[in-house]
Amino acid sequence: MSSFSDPEAVARYSEGPVRMVPGFHPMQRMAALLLAERVPNDGRVLVLGAGGGLELKVFAEHHSGWRFDGIDPSAEMLELAARTLGPLASRVGFHKGTIDIAPDGPFDGATCLLTLHFLPRDERLRTLVEIRRRLTPGAPLVVAHHSFPQEPAEKSLWLDRFAAFATAPGMSALQMRGAAVAIGERLPTMSPKEDEALLREAGFNGVGLFYAAFTFRGWVGYA
Template sequence: MNGSSHGDNIMTDIQAAFSDPQFVARYTEGPRRFVPGYDAMQSMTAILLAESVPRDGQVLVLGAGGGLELKAFAQAHPGWRFDGVDPSAAMLALAGQTLGSLAPRARLHQGYIDDAPEGPFDGATCLLTLHFVDVAERRRIASEVRRRLKPRAPFVVAHLSAPDGEQERPLWLSRYSAFLAASGVEPEQAAAARNAVTNHLEILAPAQDEVILREAGFSDPTLFYTGFAFRGWVAYA
C-alpha cells in the first residue's frame, strides 16, 4: 500500500475493523443505513454490467467481503460467474454465508488487486472501497483492473466523492450526516461517521475520480449514481 505513515495507520485501523467478529456479524445491516440508495445502486450496477457482459460472463468484484453485491449480481444473472477479492478473511467467510446456495459460482480470494486472477474478465466492479485508499493506490488499482479486462469491458465504481470547495464539501457531508440520522442511526454515531469521513478518508472531487479512470486507460467515464456524498461511474476498458 502506497502512502504516508498516517495513511498506513488508517488502513491498519480499517483492516482491524473488518476483521473484528462483532463488526463482521453486524456488517450486512450497515450498507443500507449508511449508503443512500444502496439497493438501487447495486441494481443499476448489474444493469450497466449486463449491457456488455455475456450471459455466461466472468466478473471481477473488488472489495467483495460481505457478499452483498455478489449475491445481488448472481441472483440477477444466473449465468454469470465471479472472482471476488477482499483483504479480510472474516469478511470473505461472511460472503460465503451470504451467497448460500449461490456460493459455487464465486471464487473468493483473500488479498488485494495483485491477488486477483489475470482474467481477462468481461466486467469488473469496485463498490464502496476506493475511498479507503490514497490517490496513488487508486491509480494503481484502476490500472491493474484495466489490464485484467477484455476490450470495452465495463468497470463500475462507487465510493465517497464530493466537491472540494470550502463551502461545498462541508455541505455535502452535513447532508450525509442528516441522511444517517433519518435512517435511524443514533445522532452520536452519525456525528462520529461524519468525523471519520472528514478526518480519515481521502475523498476526491468527482473530476479527480474521472481523471484517475481516464489515466488508467478507461474511456467514457459516465456518472450514473449520486447519493449525497457518494457517486458512481461506469467506464470502459
C-alpha cells in the same frame, strides 16, 4: 479498515450500507444492469471489495450464467460473503488480498463498490490500472464510493447531509456527525471531477456518471 476484521462489526455489516448509503439497493441493481449491457450470459466478472457478498448475491441472482472472482483483504468478510451467498457461492472464487492477488482473467466486466475511497490517490490509480489490465477490450468497470467537493465549506456541508441521512433511530445526531467528520478527516476522498479524471488516466473510455447520492458517486467506464 480494521473494523472489517472485528467479528461483531462483521456480523452487523449488512445493516450499515443500507442505512448509510442512499439508494444502496437500486445502486447495486444499476451496477448489474450496466454490466449486463456487455457481459455475455456465460461471462466472468471481477468483484473488488467483495467482502460481505451483498453485490455478489445481486449479480448472481440476476445472471445465472455468470461466474465471479471476489477479492477482499479481510478473511472474515469473505467468510461472511460465502454465508450470504449460500448455494450461489459455488460460482465464486474467493481471494484474500488486494488487486495484486486477483487472477489475470481475462474478465468480461468488473465492479468496485464502496471500496476505492479507502485508497490514497496513487494506490487508487494503480488499482484501476490493474483492473483494466485484467479486462477484455470494451469490458465495463462499475465503481461507486464517497466522492464529494473537497473545498472546506462544501465538504462540511455534504458531510452534514450524509450524517443527517445516516442517523439511525436511537443514535444522536451528534454521534453521526462525529462519524461523518471522521470520514472527512481519515478517508482520502476526492472530488467527483478528480475521480472521473483518474478513471480516464487509468485508461478507461466512455466514462459516465450513473449514480449520485449526497457524498456518494458512481461511474461506469470501458476498457
